Structures are given as C-alpha cells and as structure tokens.
Amino acid sequence: MLKVEGLRAGYGAVNILWDVAFHVDDGEIVAILGSNGAGKTTMVRTITGMIRASAGSVNFNGEELARHNSRYILDKGIVQVPEGRxxxxxxxxxxxxxxxxxxxxxxxxxxxxxxxxxxxxxxxxxxxxxxxxxxxxxxxxxxxxxxxxxxxPKLLILDEPSLGLAPNIVDDILNVASTLVRQNGISVLLVEQDITKALACANRGYVIENGHIALDGTSAELAANDHVKKAYLGI
Amino acid sequence: MSTFLQACVNGLLMGGFYSLMGMGQNVIFGVMKIVNFCHGEMLMVGMYLTYFLCTTFGLDPYLCVPLVAIIMFFLGAVIQHTLITPSLGTKSFTNLLFLTVGLGLLLSNGALVLFGSEYRTIPTSYSQVYINLGPVTLALPRLISFGVLIVVSIALFAFLKYSTIGKQIRAVSQNPVGAEVVGINTKRIYILTYGLGTALAGIAGALLTGFYTIFPTAGASFGFRALIVVVVGGLGSIPGAFFAGIFLGLLETMVALFISPSYSDLIVFVTFIVILVVRQLIIIRRK
Known part of the structure; x- marks a missing residue:
C-alpha cells in the first residue's frame, strides 16, 4: 500500500531525514518508534506533503506522491491525526x-x-x-x-496519540484504530514514543534514530531486541 | 439634551465606518498576522473609484458600492498574490511593514499625481435632504450609508460563521498547521482574505462619498482609527471590532461636544494609549 524509499527531507538548510525506507501493507498496523527529535514528525509531514522531500519516493498504491501537495495526498486517502492535535x-x-x-x-x-x-x-x-x-x-x-x-482514510497516520494523555484514553484510541483495520481494511501508521503501547498494537515496527531507520522487525522481534530494551524500555 | 442626542447619533453614524475598517483590518490580521498599513489608502482608492464611476457613467454613488467592492476585491487579490504572499515566506516582519507602508505612500501620492490635491465631492439630488426624528436631524446620505454598513457587517459576520470559505478563513487564522492537515489551501485563503479586507475598505470609501470630501490623504485618519479599533476590540475578533468602532465614533463626538472639536484626535489617541497601558497592567497583575 505505502512504500517509502530513500526519503530525505528537512527544514531549509537543515536536513533531518536521511534515506528513510519502510513499507505498510494492506490491513496492517505499522509502528514507527523513536525518541523526541528522531525525525518522526518530520517524516509524517513529508509523507503528507506538508514539507517537500529533497530526495526519495513515497509510493502509495502504485502512485508517486512525493512531489504533490498536501491536498492531493489527502484526496488519495492518506489522512493524519497530527502531533499536538x-x-x-x-x-x-x-x-x-x-x-x-x-x-x-x-x-x-x-x-x-x-x-x-x-x-x-x-x-x-x-x-x-x-x-x-x-x-x-x-x-x-x-x-x-x-x-x-x-x-x-485508506491509510491513517497517528502521530504521537499518547502525548499528554491518560493511558486508558490512549488504549481507547488504539482500540478504535485496530477495529477499523479489522472491519474496514484500512492500514494504520502509528508513530509513537511510547514503545510498549505501540508494539502491543502493531504488527511490525521500525525504529528511527537521528533521521535513519536503525532497526526493523515484527513487534515480537523488536520487543525482544537488546538495543530496544536498553535504549527505550529501560530494561 | 437634544444636542447630546444629536452628538450620540452622529457618533454612531461615524463609528459604523470605523467598525467596517476595523473588521477588514482584523480579518487580514487574523489570517496572516500582519498589520495592513495601507488599509486607509484602500478606503481612499474606493472613494476615487466611486468618483470615477459616478462622473464617467453617471451612476449614483450608492449603486457603485457593489461594483467598487468587486473591483477592490480583485485589486486586493492581485496585491496579495504578487507582493504579500512572496514576502510572507521570508518570515521577516519588517519586510511586510515596509511593503504595506510603502504601498500606502504609493497609493496616496499616485492619487495626488492623477487627481491633484483639490477636494472633490459627488453631488446628488438628495445630499441636502434632512430627516427630522424628534429632537435629532439626520442627513439622508449618512443614514443610507449607515444602513448599508450594518447590512455589510451582518453579511460579513454570517459569511465567516456559516459559509465554507468563511470557516476555512477562521480555520487558517486559528491554526495554520491544522488547516494544512485538513487540506485547506492556505495561499488561496490568503488571497481571498486580503481581497475581502480590501473590498471592505473600498465599501467604506464608496459609502463615505455621499457626504464626505474626496482627497488623496482622506484615508489616513480612517486607517489609524482602524488600528485603534483592532487593538481595543481585540485582535482577530470581528464583533469586538464592530463595537470598538462604534465606541470610537461616540467618543469622538462626545469630546467634540463637551470639550472642543479640535481636541477630538488628541483625546482619541490618548484614550488609545491609556487602554494599552491599563491592559498591560492587568496582564502583569494576572501573572
């Protein structure tokens, strides 16, 4: 459904994303994990056309979207719940x-x-x-x-839904997202700092660090990964 | 008592113009967060445009209002698209300050070159008609103008509240990032907004010609008062601008009545400064 390759983007002279690549299949929940400042929101804004990519491709159902504006991308069915609402x-x-x-x-x-x-x-x-x-x-x-x-949405992007919210409300929202995936066959890209919650909900995940994809795997693989445990889960 | 009532009515009639100017300024500020320093000059352009239409085609000044509104809308849209939008990208407030101040100077001096410095009026068959309502006397043109002003104000309010474009204008002014998230074309809204603000100033100018003289710097005092209206009524607030305009009109005529007409500018601006200082003190006290 969504295939991102070699994506580079930033603000003015400051480049933030370096050759980011990942994909989301039909009916999948994919988590993008990373700490504050890793480039998660920049990535969301680039995919949704709010900032222009300086290189790379965003392929959505066979169509190249990287040079289009936000309105066009919305029309194609990529809709985001932005960070900070x-x-x-x-x-x-x-x-x-x-x-x-x-x-x-x-x-x-x-x-x-x-x-x-x-x-x-x-x-x-x-x-x-x-x-x-x-x-x-x-x-x-x-x-x-x-x-x-x-x-x-055909692809719903949730950017930091847990930010500043009580855990049970986050669960409610993630439940709605999972149900929509099952019932309506949409896909969800879940961008999160709260790794435990994100991995509990997602099929697969990618870890983004300093604008690079550092790791990827199924939720179980990532949860068992030593680096993830040490750097994000504090175990 | 009757002079007092008369002053109240005159203040109300004049205040309507300040309201309209303030609302135009406020729509522009709300959306782009810029102060439009040539807003008064747009009113002056509206006056000359009305004068031109009346003298060339023999139209009645009040019939020119919709025409002037449309022409001024397009003038504003072109200015936004070619001059202001490119400067917004630079993120430098001073650029836009110089741009709008410079545009104002260009327009008023352009009018001076084209039309000379003489005072012009548009004579109508009813310009000297007065209506007696008990203790107060009203000049018919002022009354018509005020009626149109109220209709335009209500229409503006309803447009922003209920129409799709009005909602998009409010959305951009409240949250430009959110507006982009939901697919609003902000550049298009900028063009529509500046066109709308300019059209409102043009309407005010056209309505003034029924009883006011036309000269190249006629817009300046209205431009300054629009700024006061915006600050007193609250940045971005349309109802606030409406009531602040009426208040300003009443204040002016009260000063003229009880003190002296020559002090009215002085008192208006002193009041403005006092309101600014008091508001600042209240904000500090709250913290």
Missing amino acids: QLFTEMTVLENLEMGAFNKQRKEHFAENLRMVYQWFPKLEERAKQAAGTLSGGEQQMVAVARALIGM
Missing part, C-alpha cells in the same frame, strides 16, 4: 469535524461518517456545540481522530 480551538466540535470533509466525495458522505464517529466517540455528540478548546485533552484527541476518520 492541531484543532481549531475556537470552533465547535462539529465545525472541527466538518473541516475534515475537505472534498466533494467526503462532503457527500459526511452525514453517515458523522454518525459513525459519534458511535466510536459518544462524548463528541454531547459536546458537538462546544468550542473544541474547552474540551479535556483526551476529548480533544478524540476530535482529532474523528476529524481524520471523517476524511475516510
């Missing part, structure tokens, strides 16, 4: 969700998708008319996930 805090929850339906096809399916996300997150229906900024952190993360689901 990036909600429109003075707009209502409902307005935030409306902003997720950015093209004609998504607008037509808005009503049914809205019903679906309200089933996943009933709290959002109660708070539909409330400004998003007045919600708790967990509820705001639900809005961010719901906004992405309104965008009918």
Whole structure:
C-alpha cells in the first residue's frame, strides 16, 4: 500500500531525514518508534506533503506522491491525526469535524461518517456545540481522530496519540484504530514514543534514530531486541 | 439634551465606518498576522473609484458600492498574490511593514499625481435632504450609508460563521498547521482574505462619498482609527471590532461636544494609549 524509499527531507538548510525506507501493507498496523527529535514528525509531514522531500519516493498504491501537495495526498486517502492535535480551538466540535470533509466525495458522505464517529466517540455528540478548546485533552484527541476518520482514510497516520494523555484514553484510541483495520481494511501508521503501547498494537515496527531507520522487525522481534530494551524500555 | 442626542447619533453614524475598517483590518490580521498599513489608502482608492464611476457613467454613488467592492476585491487579490504572499515566506516582519507602508505612500501620492490635491465631492439630488426624528436631524446620505454598513457587517459576520470559505478563513487564522492537515489551501485563503479586507475598505470609501470630501490623504485618519479599533476590540475578533468602532465614533463626538472639536484626535489617541497601558497592567497583575 505505502512504500517509502530513500526519503530525505528537512527544514531549509537543515536536513533531518536521511534515506528513510519502510513499507505498510494492506490491513496492517505499522509502528514507527523513536525518541523526541528522531525525525518522526518530520517524516509524517513529508509523507503528507506538508514539507517537500529533497530526495526519495513515497509510493502509495502504485502512485508517486512525493512531489504533490498536501491536498492531493489527502484526496488519495492518506489522512493524519497530527502531533499536538492541531484543532481549531475556537470552533465547535462539529465545525472541527466538518473541516475534515475537505472534498466533494467526503462532503457527500459526511452525514453517515458523522454518525459513525459519534458511535466510536459518544462524548463528541454531547459536546458537538462546544468550542473544541474547552474540551479535556483526551476529548480533544478524540476530535482529532474523528476529524481524520471523517476524511475516510485508506491509510491513517497517528502521530504521537499518547502525548499528554491518560493511558486508558490512549488504549481507547488504539482500540478504535485496530477495529477499523479489522472491519474496514484500512492500514494504520502509528508513530509513537511510547514503545510498549505501540508494539502491543502493531504488527511490525521500525525504529528511527537521528533521521535513519536503525532497526526493523515484527513487534515480537523488536520487543525482544537488546538495543530496544536498553535504549527505550529501560530494561 | 437634544444636542447630546444629536452628538450620540452622529457618533454612531461615524463609528459604523470605523467598525467596517476595523473588521477588514482584523480579518487580514487574523489570517496572516500582519498589520495592513495601507488599509486607509484602500478606503481612499474606493472613494476615487466611486468618483470615477459616478462622473464617467453617471451612476449614483450608492449603486457603485457593489461594483467598487468587486473591483477592490480583485485589486486586493492581485496585491496579495504578487507582493504579500512572496514576502510572507521570508518570515521577516519588517519586510511586510515596509511593503504595506510603502504601498500606502504609493497609493496616496499616485492619487495626488492623477487627481491633484483639490477636494472633490459627488453631488446628488438628495445630499441636502434632512430627516427630522424628534429632537435629532439626520442627513439622508449618512443614514443610507449607515444602513448599508450594518447590512455589510451582518453579511460579513454570517459569511465567516456559516459559509465554507468563511470557516476555512477562521480555520487558517486559528491554526495554520491544522488547516494544512485538513487540506485547506492556505495561499488561496490568503488571497481571498486580503481581497475581502480590501473590498471592505473600498465599501467604506464608496459609502463615505455621499457626504464626505474626496482627497488623496482622506484615508489616513480612517486607517489609524482602524488600528485603534483592532487593538481595543481585540485582535482577530470581528464583533469586538464592530463595537470598538462604534465606541470610537461616540467618543469622538462626545469630546467634540463637551470639550472642543479640535481636541477630538488628541483625546482619541490618548484614550488609545491609556487602554494599552491599563491592559498591560492587568496582564502583569494576572501573572
């Protein structure tokens, strides 16, 4: 489904990603693991077209996306839940969700998708008319996930869903993602610092360090790896 | 008592213009976080444009309002696309400061070259018609202008609140990164926003011509007042700008009535400074 090869990107003269390569297959949950500053969010922003890659390829279902803008990539079905949620805090929850339906096809399916996300997150229906900024952190993360689901993702990218949230809320969100993978056949790219949670949920994973892919393997392999244990799990 | 009421009404009618100018400035600031220092000059361009349309095609100034709005929208869109958007990328605030201040100088001096320094008016059959409402007398053009102003303000508010583009404008002003995440073309929104702000200034200019003289620096005092309105009403807040504009209009006429008309500029700017200082003190106290 997604095949990234030799990806290089950065901000201005500062290069952050060095020849990053990985792939996500249909119906798979793949974790990208790494500490703060490893280049995870830069990678997400490059794949979603918010920053341009200086080299490399992002192949999605056979189409090269690396030189396209964010709108085009969204249209193809790569939708992200960004780091820090990036909600429109003075707009209502409902307005935030409306902003997720950015093209004609998504607008037509808005009503049914809205019903679906309200089933996943009933709290959002109660708070539909409330400004998003007045919600708790967990509820705001639900809005961010719901906004992405309104965008009918084929590949859903979750960038640091655990950041600043209570563990049970993170579990809820990861549960929704796993269920969607099973029921709707979408794929999930889970970008996380919390390695235990990410490996419990993902099929496979990649460890990113200083902008390079340092390790890869199945979740079980990575969890048993000495380097992972020492550097990330503190065992 | 009747002079007091009359002053209130006059202040209200003038305040509507400050509101409209402030709202235009505020939409632009909200989205791009830049202060548009040529906002007053855009009002002046709107005045001359109305004058041109009226004298050349014999149109009524109020019929020119939609035309002026459309032309000014495109003028703003072109300025945004060719001048402001490229400067936004440099991340240097001073570039945009010089750009908009320079544009303002260019426009007012351009008007001086093209039209000379004489004061112009657009005579209409109803410019001297007055309406008596109990103790207050209203000049008909001022009343029509105020009516149109209110309609435009409500339309702007509804546009930003309910339309798709209005929501996208608010989204970009609240969170540009989030806007890009959901696929909003921010550059397109910049163009639409600057066009909209310029059109609002143009509408204010067209509405003024019914009872105000037209000259190359006519926009300056409105431009300054738009800045005050934005700061007093709150950066980015459209209702705040509306009420701050009305407040400013009332303040001016009250000063003129109770002290002296020649002090009204002085008092307006002193009040502005006092509000800034008091607000700063409140912020410090809270911390």
